[in-house]
Amino acid sequence: MDPLSDVIALLRPHAALSKPISGRGEWGVRYAAYGQPGFAIVLAGQSWLALDGAEPVLLEQGDFVLLPATPAFTLSSRPGAACVDRDPTDSPVRHGEQEGNADVEMLGGAFRIDSVNAPLLLALLPEMIHIRAADGDTGRLSRIIELIVEETAVDRPGRDMILERLLEVMLVECLRWRSIGDQALPAGLLAGMRDAALAGSLRAIHADVRTGWTVAELAKRAGMSRSAFAARFAGTLGCAPIEYLARWRMALARDALSRGRQSLDRLAEEIGYESASAFSTAFRRHVGCSPGAFARAQ
Numbered sequence: 001m002d003p004l005s006d007v008i009a010l011l012r013p014h015a016a017l018s019k020p021i022s023g024r025g026e027w028g029v030r031y032a033a034y035g036q037p038g039f040a041i042v043l044a045g046q047s048w049l050a051l052d053g054a055e056p057v058l059l060e061q062g063d064f065v066l067l068p069a070t071p072a073f074t075l076s077s078r079p080g081a082a083c084v085d086r087d088p089t090d091s092p093v094r095h096g097e098q099e100g101n102a103d104v105e106m107l108g109g110a111f112r113i114d115s116v117n118a119p120l121l122l123a124l125l126p127e128m129i130h131i132r133a134a135d136g137d138t139g140r141l142s143r144i145i146e147l148i149v150e151e152t153a154v155d156r157p158g159r160d161m162i163l164e165r166l167l168e169v170m171l172v173e174c175l176r177w178r179s180i181g182d183q184a185l186p187a188g189l190l191a192g193m194r195d196a197a198l199a200g201s202l203r204a205i206h207a208d209v210r211t212g213w214t215v216a217e218l219a220k221r222a223g224m225s226r227s228a229f230a231a232r233f234a235g236t237l238g239c240a241p242i243e244y245l246a247r248w249r250m251a252l253a254r255d256a257l258s259r260g261r262q263s264l265d266r267l268a269e270e271i272g273y274e275s276a277s278a279f280s281t282a283f284r285r286h287v288g289c290s291p292g293a294f295a296r297a298q
Helices: 005-010 115-124 139-153 159-175 179-183 191-195 196-207 215-222 227-237 242-261 264-270 276-287 292-298
Strands: 014-024 028-031 038-044 047-052 059-060 064-067 073-076 095-097 104-112 129-131
Touching: 005 115, 005 159, 005 191, 005 196, 005 242, 014 139, 014 159, 038 059, 038 139, 047 104, 047 191, 064 139, 064 159, 104 139, 115 242, 139 159, 191 196, 191 227, 196 215, 196 227, 196 242, 215 227, 215 242, 227 242, 242 264, 242 292, 264 276, 264 292, 276 292
Parallel strands: 014 095
Antiparallel strands: 014 104, 028 073, 038 064, 038 104, 047 059, 047 073, 064 129
16 A cells, blocks of 8 residues: 555544535524534535635635534635524535525535544645645546435445545545645645655555664665755655654554554564564653553543
């Protein structure tokens, strides 16, 4: 698997909810911060989305929005429209005038990710991903959303597994969308994967986490000198190469411990530590508690 697929798989998106959203006339609603990922796609018309403390953004037909941690926001028919507080609901929502054809129609939804490694997603992304239909064909995302909506509507055998896979596909499709490269990305894996020189070293780490990689070996993969690679890696990823390797190992360890399926000796070997003792020391340093205490808390 490539690094991006590794991270998405570890997040284990699940528990999707979706609903139609429509509005007519002048209207505005305000929602409190939700903290979990939310998404919406505009089927017809337009509306304005404003995250807390940010300028309003126009959402037009075909546009897709992903909020990795859904902060407080307003949704309205125009900037400056009076907004009323609303609570999230699983039911269809109609804003403004209740009679007549809607001016705007959207599909909105939310889902959850494993809390154990939720910071991985937040470290990957800007506060909002806005994929504009004007920037290219968003038909693939539209079809994925349609499948998610269909799957959430009926409780059929295999529903949870199918939803997890669809949500994974949706996230990957968002993360690799070309227009994200024009947005200001936080330091992290997504920024690193967009750097051709660093991408090779990241793939090497994720392909073989057991290897005791050195900066010199990773620099060779990137085709750079050791010093230039270390500086570029730290500036793009937000940490040194060996620290990134340690953080990824800890992410894998947290996931495994939360599921309680392996002995410490086996886990230590699988993620590149010579002994359970060496792994426990590293885990305590990075996470702040012993592996056993972490597992019990989960």
